[in-house]
Amino acid sequence: MSKFDDCVVKYEAEFKKLGVDFDADLLRKVAKGCGPSIYNRDASTVSSGDPEELNRVKTNFLIKKLGLKDGPKLDEAIQEVVGVFGSSNRNKYRAMFYYLLAVKFKKTAIYN
Numbered sequence: 163m164s165k166f167d168d169c170v171v172k173y174e175a176e177f178k179k180l181g182v183d184f185d186a187d188l189l190r191k192v193a194k195g196c197g198p199s200i201y202n203r204d205a206s207t208v209s210s211g212d213p214e215e216l217n218r219v220k221t222n223f224l225i226k227k228l229g230l231k232d233g234p235k236l237d238e239a240i241q242e243v244v245g246v247f248g249s250s251n252r253n254k255y256r257a258m259f260y261y262l263l264a265v266k267f268k269k270t271a272i273y274n
Contacts, residue, residue, distance in 0.1 A: 169193060169200045173258050182246065184261065191273035192264060193257040195227075200257055208254045210244040223260055228269040239266050 163171070170186075170193055177184045199205035209215045219240060224230045243262045247254045264270050 165201060166193070169206075169257070173255055173261075176253055176255060176258060180246065182262075185270075188264075188270055188273060189257065189261055192261045195273065196257050196260065200255075206256055207252070208256050208259045210247075210249060210254055216240055219259065219263075224263060224267070228264065228267060228272060230267060230269075239263060242266070 170190055173189055173193065174184070174186065177189075193200055196206075208219060216237075220232070220236050224236050224239075225232055230236060240263070243259055243266070244254070246262060247259075264272065
């Protein structure tokens with residue numbers, strides 16, 4: 163199994179542990195879209211306790227990648243996704259985080 167497949171299997175297991183239904187094909191596409199960051203221990207996760215990190219998610223993913231307009235709904239969605247993981251969960255994998263945000267805003271077509 164490749165390193166990429168290992169990461170996807172890890173994300174699938176984490177989603178199952180959290181009790182979140184997911185589309186495996188879409189998860190693979192989102193993980194692929196994250197590029198090499200999924201292989202770096204620090205970059206592969208989102209630090210929900212770091213306001214700068216959450217702002218990067220908002221700016222680089224929600225606004226630039228998904229094409230959404232800045233506003234309080236973006237911050238609310240980020241906090242909602244943090245809630246899915248649980249604030250004390252250290253395994254907030256970036257690919258999963260982005261997957262949940264793309265589904266929430268119905269922007270999954272960007273990965274087709």
